Amino acid sequence: MVGAACAYYAARSGLHVTVIDRGPVAGGTTGAGEGNLLVSDKEPGPELDLALLSTRLWRTLSGALPPRIEYEAKGGLVVASGEAGMAALRDFAERQERAGVKTEEVTGDRLHDLEPHLAQGLAGGFHYPQDAQVQPALAAAHLLRAAGEQASGRARLRLRLGEKVTGVLKGANGEVRGVRTVSGDLHAPYVVNAAGTWGAEVARLADVHLPVLPRRGFVLVTEPLPRVVRRKVYAADYVADVASGSAALQTSAVVEGTPAGPVLIGASRERVGFDRTLSVEVLRRLAAQATRLFPMLADVRAIRTYAGFRPYLPDHLPAIGPDPRVPGLLHACGHEGAGIGLAPATGLIVAGILTGEELPLDIDPFRPDRFGGAR
Amino acid sequence: MARDRSPAELVGAAPEDPFEISFDGRTLTALPGQSVAAALWSAGILAWRTTRHGGRARGAFCGIGQCYDCLATINDRPNRRACLVPARPGDTITTQEGHGHAGLAV
Incomplete structure (x- = not known):
């Protein structure tokens, strides 16, 4: 999904994009998730900022993509069984509110108005109207299709499925020159590592450490x-x-x-x-x-x-942005369980970096070299 | 004529006494060892479920428990494979509408 979003926003910016996936569309983590687009589970901080931006972008995308992606702005409900849990939720929600999240406290006696089948005796909960859901495999596929359709004029989108990347090509100064795959070399000035859970492997092909x-x-x-x-x-x-x-x-x-x-x-x-x-x-x-x-x-x-x-990734933040160790290499992976939700903002940022546009938020917390290691 | 002969006749079986089951309020006769689907077919009933989308009629297709097309509500439990569930005296079979869980909707 993150790769599809990078392709979508890059193609929209007029770039030539080739998506290379060793499997089918949504054959990795995307197809194995629930399709959560959540703000409710995020602490105030850089990931929440990314999620809030993504929430807005998903709403726009839901209008541009077909209804089959099953986008539902259904909202989330977090429940607590006792008063201690409720107090913790209240504190969490208060801090989220200050960061721009909409929250609504729901008392125990009102929980069943929202969810009639909920168990009896719960202390209460918090309702998060911004939480949403998509069918992730369909959403990724339709996002790629839309990326191809809007890639008219100068831009072009190619999809190469079932093709494993086996190497990262580099120039004399260590800069990226493209990738090597099982079917040959593909030259490009920029390579985006959107390999999700296998992002560490692709990073290793470029001789950099990224502990996904x-x-x-x-x-x-x-x-x-x-x-x-x-x-x-x-x-x-x-x-x-x-x-x-x-x-x-x-x-x-x-x-x-x-x-x-x-x-x-x-x-x-x-x-x-x-x-x-x-x-x-x-x-x-x-x-x-x-x-x-x-x-x-x-x-x-x-x-x-x-x-x-x-x-x-060990600090629960994704790796998004250019890798200073290898010019031309960008990372967009490590989103843990939030990748579907965070994909549009990630794609928008990656496209912004590639085209030199102003970025919507500070990406320093996501810098890919923050874990040190080789080079 | 051959087509008038039942499998029971062909193997010379002597089934035990038949018993009654009901389908959508109608009383039917079933033989011990018959599946619910076989008992319904014997009574000329070919459809006992409607699809979730479109409400199209469904009955037994594969007959061996693989295709899940023959789902029926048996004794108030939906989604039972009629081709696998043996008919028992007094069973109440009802046409299953869609997922069969309409009562849970909120």
Whole structure:
């Protein structure tokens, strides 16, 4: 998705763009996510600024792309089971408000007006009207199609799928001259590393260190249902899990309906490398936590599950912008579980750098060389 | 004539006594060992579900539990594969509308 957004905004700026993907469109992390466009789970800071910009851009994109991308400005609801949790949420929301997030406190007795199937006895929650959702695989595909369609006149967009990048070509002064793929060399003055969870590998091909690591997550999918969950609903401890740096398994219920009918249940996080082995323990915990939030789910059947690898960087911020170690190399990866949401702002920034336009926000916190290491 | 002979006749089976089930309020007769889909077919009923989008009629297609086309609401539980569920005396089968969970809608 991040790569598609880079291509979209670069092509819109009149640049010639070639998208190279070793797999199909959305064959990596994009197709394995839930398509969250969230501000609610973000602390005030550079990532939230990126998310707020992206929220506006997604709204514009939703008008330009076909309805099939299933963009839903559904809003998010974060719930707390007790007063202590509620106090923490209140403090968090207050700080987010100051950063430009819209929040609305919902008392325990009003929760069921928003979500009739929620469990009884919850202390309350916060409603975030800016949270939204897309179907990520369709959104990425249609964004690429739109990038090609608007690349009229001078600009041109080429899509090369199923083609693995095997090297980064460099000139005499170490500057980027293009990439080598399994089918040959492709010359270009700029190369954008938008390889998501595999961003560390592409960085290594350019002899630079970027410690993107996989953070595994499972999603549990129910049988098709009518709309039983209106918003994205999650428990307050989700925010702490997202921000954690631990490699150990963490699960916190995130429940949402989809236009197609199934309810999606997340979210687990663990750093176990690229291990795709199904974990029944994770699924059991996800199901138990979701059922505590929505007891009616106990009578609903889960029909499948899927797993993906979030591109994790140790400080939970993406790498966006030029790499000072290799002129011509840019990075746009490491967005962890927020890549779908943060993609448009990332693409806009990358296009802005390539064309020398003024950037919409300070990208210093995202500098790709901040982890040091080789060169 | 060959087409009048049932599989039970062909193998010389002697089924136990038939019993009653109901489909959308209508009483039908089923034989022990028959799947719900087989019992419905025997009664000339070919469709017992409507699709989620468009409300088109559906019944048994593959007959071996793979295609999920034959879903029915059996004894108030939706999404049961009629081709796999054995018919039991007193079973109540109802046409499943779409996902069969309309009662949960909010």
